[in-house]
Amino acid sequence: MTQPGSEADPLRVAIIGSGPAAFYAADHLLKQPGLVVKVDMFDRLPTPYGLVRAGVAPDHQKIKSVTKIFDQVAGNPRFRFFGLVEYGKDISLDELKQYYHQILFATGAQTDRRMGIPGEDLIGSHPATAFVAWYNGHPDFRDYEFDLTQERVAVVGVGNVAMDVARILSLTPAELAATDIADYALEALSKSKVKEVYLLGRRGPAQAAFTNPEIKEFGELEGAEVRVLPEEAELDPLSKADLEASQDRTTIKKVEIIQSYAHEKPSGKPRTLVLRFLVSPVELIGNAAGHVVAMRLVKNVLYATEAGTLSPKATAQFEELPVGMVFRSVGYRGVDLPGIPFNERWGVILNQKGRVLNPETQHPLTGLYTSGWIKRGPSGVIGTNKPDSVETVTCMLEDLATGEYIHAAQPEQADIEELVRTRQPQYVSYADWKRIDALEVKEGQAQGRPRVKYTRVADILKALGR
Amino acid sequence: MKLQTILATKGKKVLTIRPEQPVKEAISVLVQYNIGALVVVDEDGRPIGIISERDVIHEAAHNDAVLTQMIGEVMTTKLITGTPHDDIHSVGQTMTDRRIRHVPIVEDGKLVGIVSIGDVVKTQLQEYEGTIDTLQTQVQASPGK
Numbered sequence: 001m002t003q004p005g006s007e008a009d010p011l012r013v014a015i016i017g018s019g020p021a022a023f024y025a026a027d028h029l030l031k032q033p034g035l036v037v038k039v040d041m042f043d044r045l046p047t048p049y050g051l052v053r054a055g056v057a058p059d060h061q062k063i064k065s066v067t068k069i070f071d072q073v074a075g076n077p078r079f080r081f082f083g084l085v086e087y088g089k090d091i092s093l094d095e096l097k098q099y100y101h102q103i104l105f106a107t108g109a110q111t112d113r114r115m116g117i118p119g120e121d122l123i124g125s126h127p128a129t130a131f132v133a134w135y136n137g138h139p140d141f142r143d144y145e146f147d148l149t150q151e152r153v154a155v156v157g158v159g160n161v162a163m164d165v166a167r168i169l170s171l172t173p174a175e176l177a178a179t180d181i182a183d184y185a186l187e188a189l190s191k192s193k194v195k196e197v198y199l200l201g202r203r204g205p206a207q208a209a210f211t212n213p214e215i216k217e218f219g220e221l222e223g224a225e226v227r228v229l230p231e232e233a234e235l236d237p238l239s240k241a242d243l244e245a246s247q248d249r250t251t252i253k254k255v256e257i258i259q260s261y262a263h264e265k266p267s268g269k270p271r272t273l274v275l276r277f278l279v280s281p282v283e284l285i286g287n288a289a290g291h292v293v294a295m296r297l298v299k300n301v302l303y304a305t306e307a308g309t310l311s312p313k314a315t316a317q318f319e320e321l322p323v324g325m326v327f328r329s330v331g332y333r334g335v336d337l338p339g340i341p342f343n344e345r346w347g348v349i350l351n352q353k354g355r356v357l358n359p360e361t362q363h364p365l366t367g368l369y370t371s372g373w374i375k376r377g378p379s380g381v382i383g384t385n386k387p388d389s390v391e392t393v394t395c396m397l398e399d400l401a402t403g404e405y406i407h408a409a410q411p412e413q414a415d416i417e418e419l420v421r422t423r424q425p426q427y428v429s430y431a432d433w434k435r436i437d438a439l440e441v442k443e444g445q446a447q448g449r450p451r452v453k454y455t456r457v458a459d460i461l462k463a464l465g466r
Numbered sequence: 467m468k469l470q471t472i473l474a475t476k477g478k479k480v481l482t483i484r485p486e487q488p489v490k491e492a493i494s495v496l497v498q499y500n501i502g503a504l505v506v507v508d509e510d511g512r513p514i515g516i517i518s519e520r521d522v523i524h525e526a527a528h529n530d531a532v533l534t535q536m537i538g539e540v541m542t543t544k545l546i547t548g549t550p551h552d553d554i555h556s557v558g559q560t561m562t563d564r565r566i567r568h569v570p571i572v573e574d575g576k577l578v579g580i581v582s583i584g585d586v587v588k589t590q591l592q593e594y595e596g597t598i599d600t601l602q603t604q605v606q607a608s609p610g611k
Binding site: 062063065066068069207242245246305306307308309310311343345346348350351352353354357359362375376377379380381382383384385386387388 | 467468469470471473474475476477478479546547548549550551552553556557559560563569573578591592593595596597598599600601603604606607
């Protein structure tokens, strides 16, 4: 028996999702020497790139330049994109198995973790991801409303999403106008009354998840100054000893930057970004109308776990922080997909090195794979998905060689395009997307911006003349 | 990055063994699954020790009957455990400092996985590779370059 992978019988792979993990996997598959692979990529949105379009902050255009690499991948004649086609709704697993030898899920981590504290669902308390999706013009979130008449806002967490949210809230209208932020968000944020933004870290400066460029960028904002309480900028004895032992230069630099903010004199800029350390919210306090008006914080101290991590432990010291809006950014998790075993504990597809496992036997399910955040959980930068996807594709190639793939009924003759057309006649091809892309960039040029995004599916279809 | 990033791609099954089993059985499991250590658990599934290739070698150096010896007599009982929320870098540091190669991971009193020094190195390498790749992409996109 010969394996698929020849001109006459190409290996056919379906990829669900079109973010970085999806494109890196497609790239690695299409680059295999001597193997003919056809890749079809499906996304429930009409536009590709996942979080590069809907997550990466609009003032970080350089990070978005990775789409040029994705564009090259998509330029391969053996690659197709089916936008606006949702797995589990427009097309099922059993149907995909009729057409493909291998199916890879790269759907990311789509929901946020909750803080698990009283008052979390008060009006004015939001997941940070909803705000991010809103300002980035995600069609599902564009009609959300955020009360930007509030003067004091808290962002819980100090990871990159928390940093993005705090920074976007602090940019001046002129700074925002130079980005590809969604039009309606630009308008709303230009009228924002926000004066103080609090970023709350559970641990100390040495454990903060943000990167050095991210924290330095705070100090370079036009209309906002950074404040750190001098006592919170000081390292506790455990962190100090840890840092002295490791001599980790990145962390030493990070602590230096944070401490420099603690000793800066007020510059009189209209907004303040307050970076707090060693505090955890324990309750959101509401008024009679059910709106957030304050947050109760507990002071933490650090202790070393058995395995050596410095972890936070609550003290009996509390404080109340008056805030009118709260964004939680304390972690993300994947959403389970129909027919695919899910590991509830980690919020990922049940997998081993990217091979989807049968939950009963813990053996691989033939032909099913995963990569990216839905495989390992949300971690790393965009590039981290490359080695991650390479690992999965390596498994796919190993399994192909041993004959472990889906023996699709009619992989070549009956083309999936016909089925897609009956289920989603409005599906968006990559050529369609490139037309949308050109229109967005053109509109951006007219306004002196990188691009002006379409934020409604209907508008995209209209622009395509449908 | 947290240890749970490592555990997420290792499936759900955690191989364990009981202290009253002979060392020979531990060796066959180690060989069968191509792994370096097994967590030893009591009747409630709680980790009470770990048996590694190294433990077996050390015992064999002075005991010809090592294969029939009970695992409980050979295993390492001074156990360092982690949680899924431990930082990968801190755990890597601890493993290097204390010269241990495997850390059982426990959550809410239950054994949920095991992390080897190989897992830690692999994940850190992926993290660095990813960061370099992203930085390169950005540098190439910079105007004037």
